[in-house]
Amino acid sequence: MEKEKFEFQAETKQLLNLMINSIYTNHEIFLRELISNASDAIDKLRFASLTHSDLLEGDSEFVIRLTPDEKAKTLTITDNGIGMTKEEVIKNIGTIAQSGTKEFLAKLEEANKIAKKAEEEAGKEAKTDATTKDLIGQFGVGFYSAFMVSDKVTLITRKAGEKEGWKWESAADGTYTIEPCEVEKHGTSITLQLGEAYAGEGAEQDMTSYWTLESLVKKYSDYIRYPIKMEETTEEPARNDKGDIDDKLPPVKKTEDKTLNSQTPLWKRNKSSIKAEEYNEFFKHQFHEWEDPMWYYHTRAEGTVEYTALLYIPGKAPANLYFQEYEPGLQLFSRSVFIMEKCKDLLPDYLRFVKGLVDSPDLSLNISRELLQQNHTIKVIGRNLEKNILKQLADMLAKEREKYEKFWNEYGRSLKAGVYNSVYDPDTKKDQLADLLLFMTSKEGKLCTLKEYTDRMPESQKAIYYATGKDKEAIEHLPQMEAVKDKGFEVMFLLDPVDEFCLEALQEYAGKKFQSLSRGDLDLGDVESETSKKETEDIAKDNETLLKDFKEVLGEKVNEVKLTNRLKDSAVCLVAGEYGPSFAMEQAFAMANA
């Protein structure tokens, strides 16, 4: 049979063009894509061989092999997987079947156009918008990514159980050729004719170097289930007859077959077989941390969406946790193949301190950051994980109080922000979060939960009292504390500017309203204060002109001058209006606007 020439489908051409001329930053992902295809092909053969063992042709040792050729400037990726027939080569390699890929294409082109336009407008020196680059660099595009690093790609394949082998070749010029060829072993090998920047000395990234390939495999494909092998050649100084090193003799070359990947990801192993130290070591290795985590959680879910998640809370909150530059998010894998470093669409922002990874076969490798937000699988997994985390934290609070308080001191602010966020997002798990809050109070000088507070409230107490201030002492000295303390009521100390926002969002707990000591009229809710309220009103009426005079003197500095029943020994106190912002909130606003 003759060599046949084919035109690429229009979309394929478009994708190829983007590959060659694109502004992709992450060229190295081509290896991940080709290795993942090889692994898929082996999966398929392994599965088929369960019922047709002859398909293995006596070779059941699955392997993916990298063969670089420094001189020829080529890199070959070989697998002994299922292989392809001629029709399959045309269908799978010549066309883009995935609707997802088509969508990416449209988005990509749009992004490219925007970037180009921006560059033109800003003059030659302008750099492409970083976010656009990010978008484009974040997803793989399968087989065609090979063209990001190569001028010509040759694919040789033979389907397991078939006699004919096929050679496919393209220089990405809009056409490809197919011809029959002898292929000894079933499976596929892909040879890349590497471009200038990717081979030889002085290359930007030498894809024929053992070191480069090893590190790329470790980075992207470490947990591929099949061994990824490569020969390593090392030189040792030659020795003479006596066994001493002799510089005059040519060095001795030694070639060893090495397996580059560790194959079993920790998270895929059985929970009961993993020790705490292993979890901790993995955390440090995987997320470049120095200290052990304070918490980890390993879960596997099967059902509508299948996934494994391994989550951690670092021992210390990063200093920039609440700054713009902090990038939250979990690592994303699909069948142990790395997709993305920081997927921030899984967990709500108030859990931004959680690190970890999610591995789901229901996720496609070809997923862009933009599309993630609408991705159903991501949504389902994210919701489940949020639920799990909240439940785990509640357990910690109930069973390991000391540990929880340590957690609270590092990350409590995030949970408070979560409660506050319920103002904007009704889906926020406000009630569960409320149970996780801790506050200092006037009793015992210990952190306490809202439940602990309300459980020990005397019958006569109708509201949950709180006061804001910069520290405990400042609050203790508030004139307003007197009357409340006198009644034996407990007061929550809100020392963090976000505390009050948090309670504002909650409004009440266990049917009890929150009431500030420094806002509006203090209703201590008993008969005594009802009568004194009446008395106060009468006195106010009698002294109307005096109060008016006060207001005139103070002018704009205050809204109103009132008589109050909330003081015991002090003569005056400043309070905020019932509905306006409180002092603490005003301060927080001032801080935010500074």
Ligand code: ADP
């Ligand atoms: P995807 O892997 O997402 O399907 P790719 O562009 O990576 O998309 O690959 C396209 C198709 O080509 C694959 O689905 C598969 O059918 C075929 N293919 C690619 N590489 C191999 C291989 N090494 N062995 C067998 N088939 C392959």
Ligand code: MG
């Ligand atoms: Mg693929």
